[in-house]
Amino acid sequence: MSTVLAGHGLIKKYGATTALAGVDVEVGERDSLAIMGPSGSGKSTLLHTLAGVIRPDEGQVLLRGERSEMGVPPAEVPQPSAGGAPRGRIDNLGENRLSALRRKRFGFVFQFGQLLPELPAEENVALPLMLEGTPRKQAVARARRWFAPLGLDGLEKRRPGQLSGGQAQRVAIARALVVEPDVVFADEPTGALDQHTSTEVIQLLTAVTRESGAALVMVTHDADVAAHCGRILHVRDGRISSHSQYTVG
Numbered sequence: 177m178s179t180v181l182a183g184h185g186l187i188k189k190y191g192a193t194t195a196l197a198g199v200d201v202e203v204g205e206r207d208s209l210a211i212m213g214p215s216g217s218g219k220s221t222l223l224h225t226l227a228g229v230i231r232p233d234e235g236q237v238l239l240r241g242e243r244s245e246m247g248v249p250p251a252e253v254p255q256p257s258a259g260g261a262p263r264g265r266i267d268n269l270g271e272n273r274l275s276a277l278r279r280k281r282f283g284f285v286f287q288f289g290q291l292l293p294e295l296p297a298e299e300n301v302a303l304p305l306m307l308e309g310t311p312r313k314q315a316v317a318r319a320r321r322w323f324a325p326l327g328l329d330g331l332e333k334r335r336p337g338q339l340s341g342g343q344a345q346r347v348a349i350a351r352a353l354v355v356e357p358d359v360v361f362a363d364e365p366t367g368a369l370d371q372h373t374s375t376e377v378i379q380l381l382t383a384v385t386r387e388s389g390a391a392l393v394m395v396t397h398d399a400d401v402a403a404h405c406g407r408i409l410h411v412r413d414g415r416i417s418s419h420s421q422y423t424v425g
C-alpha cells in the first residue's frame with residue numbers, strides 16, 4: 177500500500193501542555209484510520225496537524241512523496257528545500273499555498289455538517305469547486321453526481337433546514353468528496369446523530385470514500401463507529417498507545 181500522508185515525529189505544545197509528544201503515523205491509499213482516546217489526549221490536534229490546519233512545533237507532514245503524484249500546479253507543490261527536506265512536505269508551506277492545498281487535496285467532515293443554510297444542498301456540495309473557480313453550472317453538475325451514491329437522490333434542491341440530521345451529514349460528505357481529495361478528514365462525523373443514523377452515515381462515509389480512492393482519517397469517541405475503519409490508533413497523553421488493524425473491504 178503506497179503512503180498518501182505521513183506524519184513523522186510530530187510534537188505540538190501549548191504552553192506547558194504537550195498535545196502531541198512525538199507521533200509517527202502513515203496513511204495509505206484507500207486506508208481508513210480512526211483516532212480514538214480519552215478527552216484531551218491529542219486526537220483533534222493530531223487530525224488537524226495531519227490536515228495542515230495546525231503546524232507542529234517539530235516533525236514533518238508529508239503528502240505523497242513525489243511531485244508528479246500531487247496533481248496540483250507547481251505553485252502549490254511543496255518543493256524540496258535547500259536543506260534537502262523531502263518532497264511533499266506540507267507543514268512548512270506558506271499560509272496561502274497551504275490553504276490552497278487543503279482545499280484541493282483534502283476534504284473535511286465536521287460533527288455538525290456546517291452547511292450554509294441559505295443554499296440548496298447541491299450548491300453546498302458544489303461550493304468547494306466554485307471556490308476553486310469552477311463555473312457554477314459545471315460545479316453543480318459535478319456536485320449532483322454525488323447525490324445517488326450517498327442515497328440523497330431527489331434532495332438536491334432542499335435547503336439544510338429541510339434535511340434530517342443524517343441527510344445533512346451525507347450532504348457534508350458529498351461536499352468533502354466533490355474535489356476528489358487524496359484524504360478525507362472527519363472530526364466526530366457521527367457525534368450529533370442517534371445510533372441508527374450514525375451507523376448509516378459511517379457505512380456510507382467509509383464505503384463512498386474508499387470507492388472514490390481517497391483515504392479517511394477520522395476522530396471518534398464511538399468504538400462502533402471506529403470499527404468501520406481499517407485501522408484504529410489509540411492516543412494517550414499525546415502518544416500513540418496502541419494500534420489495531422482490521423480487514424475492512
Ligand SMILES: Nc1ncnc2c1ncn2[C@@H]1O[C@H](COP(=O)(O)OP(=O)(O)OP(=O)(O)O)[C@@H](O)[C@H]1O
Nearest residue numbers: 190193194195213214215216217218219220221222
Ligand atoms: N488552542 C489550544 N490552546 C491551548 N491548549 C490546547 C489548545 N488546543 C488543545 N489544547 C490542549 O491540548 C491537549 C490535547 O487537546 P486535543 O483537543 O487534541 O484533545 P482531544 O483528544 O481531541 O480531546 P477531546 O476528545 O476532548 O476533543 C489538551 O490538553 C488541550 O487542552
